[in-house]
Amino acid sequence: MLYAIFISVGFLAACGGFLAAVLVVAEKKILNYGPCNLDINAGERELTVDGGSPLLSALAENSIFIPSACGGRGSCAYCKLKVLEGAGFVGPVEEPHLTTEELETGVRLSCQVKIRNDLKIEIPKELFAVKHFRAKLIEKEMLTYDIAGLRIELIEPQTIDFVAGQYIQLESEEYKGREAVMRAYSISSVPSDNRNIELMIRKVPEGICTTWVFDYLQKGKELYFSGPYGEFHLSETDAPIIFIAGGSGMAPIWSIIQKMVEEGIQRNSVYFFGALTQKDLFYADELNKIADSSEWFKFVPALSREPEDSDWQGERGLITDVVKRYFPDTSAYEGYLCGSPGMIDACVSVLTEGGMPEEKIYYDKFA
Amino acid sequence: MDVLNSGIIQTFFLILISATFTDNILLTRFLGMCSCLGVSKKVDTSVGLGLAVIFVTACTAAINFLVYEFLLIPLGIAYLKLIIFIVVIAAFVQFVEMVIERVSIKLYFSLGIFLPLITVNCAILGTSLFMLNKPYSLLQAFAFGLGSGLGWFLAITIIGGIREKVNEASVPRGLEGPGITLIIIGIMALAFVGFSGMIKI
Numbered sequence: 015m016l017y018a019i020f021i022s023v024g025f026l027a028a029c030g031g032f033l034a035a036v037l038v039v040a041e042k043k044i045l046n047y048g049p050c051n052l053d054i055n056a057g058e059r060e061l062t063v064d065g066g067s068p069l070l071s072a073l074a075e076n077s078i079f080i081p082s083a084c085g086g087r088g089s090c091a092y093c094k095l096k097v098l099e100g101a102g103f104v105g106p107v108e109e110p111h112l113t114t115e116e117l118e119t120g121v122r123l124s125c126q127v128k129i130r131n132d133l134k135i136e137i138p139k140e141l142f143a144v145k146h147f148r149a150k151l152i153e154k155e156m157l158t159y160d161i162a163g164l165r166i167e168l169i170e171p172q173t174i175d176f177v178a179g180q181y182i183q184l185e186s187e188e189y190k191g192r193e194a195v196m197r198a199y200s201i202s203s204v205p206s207d208n209r210n211i212e213l214m215i216r217k218v219p220e221g222i223c224t225t226w227v228f229d230y231l232q233k234g235k236e237l238y239f240s241g242p243y244g245e246f247h248l249s250e251t252d253a254p255i256i257f258i259a260g261g262s263g264m265a266p267i268w269s270i271i272q273k274m275v276e277e278g279i280q281r282n283s284v285y286f287f288g289a290l291t292q293k294d295l296f297y298a299d300e301l302n303k304i305a306d307s308s309e310w311f312k313f314v315p316a317l318s319r320e321p322e323d324s325d326w327q328g329e330r331g332l333i334t335d336v337v338k339r340y341f342p343d344t345s346a347y348e349g350y351l352c353g354s355p356g357m358i359d360a361c362v363s364v365l366t367e368g369g370m371p372e373e374k375i376y377y378d379k380f381a
Numbered sequence: 382m383d384v385l386n387s388g389i390i391q392t393f394f395l396i397l398i399s400a401t402f403t404d405n406i407l408l409t410r411f412l413g414m415c416s417c418l419g420v421s422k423k424v425d426t427s428v429g430l431g432l433a434v435i436f437v438t439a440c441t442a443a444i445n446f447l448v449y450e451f452l453l454i455p456l457g458i459a460y461l462k463l464i465i466f467i468v469v470i471a472a473f474v475q476f477v478e479m480v481i482e483r484v485s486i487k488l489y490f491s492l493g494i495f496l497p498l499i500t501v502n503c504a505i506l507g508t509s510l511f512m513l514n515k516p517y518s519l520l521q522a523f524a525f526g527l528g529s530g531l532g533w534f535l536a537i538t539i540i541g542g543i544r545e546k547v548n549e550a551s552v553p554r555g556l557e558g559p560g561i562t563l564i565i566i567g568i569m570a571l572a573f574v575g576f577s578g579m580i581k582i
Binding site: 018021022025026029030033034036037040041044045102103105106130 | 461464469475480483486493
């Protein structure tokens with residue numbers, strides 16, 4: 015009886031092991047593409063990598079960090095790069111994320127492009143400035159019942175050079191049954207404080223990274239992130255501004271507003287903060303302080319699910335309705351939005367209905 | 382010697398033809414439907430996948446026969462044949478994937494997800510299991526595998542051709558896609574029933 019169990023289990027294991035070994039050897043022999051040349055930005059930089067790996071990881075191994083939120087699975091589409099020559103066929107995983115113009119100009123998902131031969135690629139200059147940081151959590155405070163504010167001190171490199179509105183990619187660690195992932199969060203602190211960054215993170219139910227942040231990341235723990243990334247930042251014009259963001263979407267807006275206060279940029283601005291109830295408000299005191307002490311800034315929080323009979327004196331209703339009420343004519347303004355794709359789409363249509371040209375609306379869509 | 386040789390070759394071809402036509406694994410035994418439904422939209426992908434399936438079915442029939450005769454039975458673990466066969470098929474399909482990726486990247490991309498799905502194509506596991514029901518030798522098992530694969534290839538190519546033509550015709554709403562395909566397969570199966578009983582092997 016025991017003998018029979020040993021034999022069957024042993025044979026199964028041996029069979030599996032043997033076949034796995036054969037496949038590993040076969041892969042090395044068959045899928046050996048040899049060394050391939052990567053020509054970046056028409057000769058600005060040239061890399062030689064071993065063929066067979068995805069473009070994203072080959073670049074990361076050479077310290078060029080392309081943003082990625084899904085770890086190479088092809089679902090987030092953050093890793094888009096222009097591949098001018100040598101990319102091969104567009105796979106079924108990439109296709110849904112690429113528009114016809116993008117396909118015509120050679121834009122691909124770098125996590126899905128496997129390096130099989132020499133490539134000519136284009137990498138936006140800002141991505142060369144992206145670095146990998148080792149840092150330490152020095153403060154974690156609950157801003158609301160589900161949003162945490164993190165203050166992180168940089169260790170190596172010691173300083174970060176970013177523009178207000180940019181984001182970083184935080185790396186969560188493996189924990190009970192969940193793998194390590196990278197997630198994008200906007201920096202909420204001001205660029206002049208370049209030895210630290212602050213983040214606002216909202217708990218996503220069952221979210222891999224946010225559960226790690228809320229339950230496992232403690233003060234004094236070391237963490238890793240890469241950045242800065244992103245094109246969301248204040249424009250150079252003098253136009254008046256409409257800010258719209260709710261919840262953790264406040265992060266880049268808060269960074270921009272603090273920068274405006276610091277640098278004395280006094281463009282007329284209104285910040286519309288959309289939330290459900292009073293429980294979701296945070297930093298209201300700080301924002302009201304700025305509004306009270308300056309003539310150019312106004313803070314308008316609007317609650318959409320606050321009970322009728324509460325003591326809330328501020329605006330009520332959907333943020334889009336409140337914006338429409340304050341600014342039926344938005345044509346002279348610039349819009350800066352941050353939030354979920356649904357909220358952004360709704361705000362964009364309200365602002366464009368009021369006359370704001372689409373090129374003047376800036377946003378960061380976080381899925 | 383000549384009689385013996387012709388005997389072997391005769392049985393080889395008899396088994397081959399019976400597995401291809403009278404006992405067609407897709408139309409008579411109705412195995413391997415999902416890949417068929419998914420890939421048969423265009424004739425070229427049908428042909429590509431069909432050829433891959435022929436190769437995998439024939440080779441895994443032979444390999445599984447050897448594993449059964451020389452490893453499973455002597456060790457007394459014939460009851461593990463289901464698991465072992467599937468493991469062998471999975472490994473073999475991985476191998477075929479690598480070869481296709483290296484040799485024809487176009488075919489690799491046009492097959493897409495259906496290439497690794499060959500692993501769970503019931504027709505292939507079915508062939509390996511059915512060949513054990515008859516007292517085949519290695520060569521005969523190989524013939525059986527080759528015939529099954531050929532039969533599947535034949536069926537999916539014909540279905541692909543018919544679907545391409547049907548695409549241009551007007552199909553009643555609601556029947557488009559899988560609906561009309563299953564009806565086509567049913568009618569083809571009726572046609573193949575005409576072959577039954579031709580060869581008793």
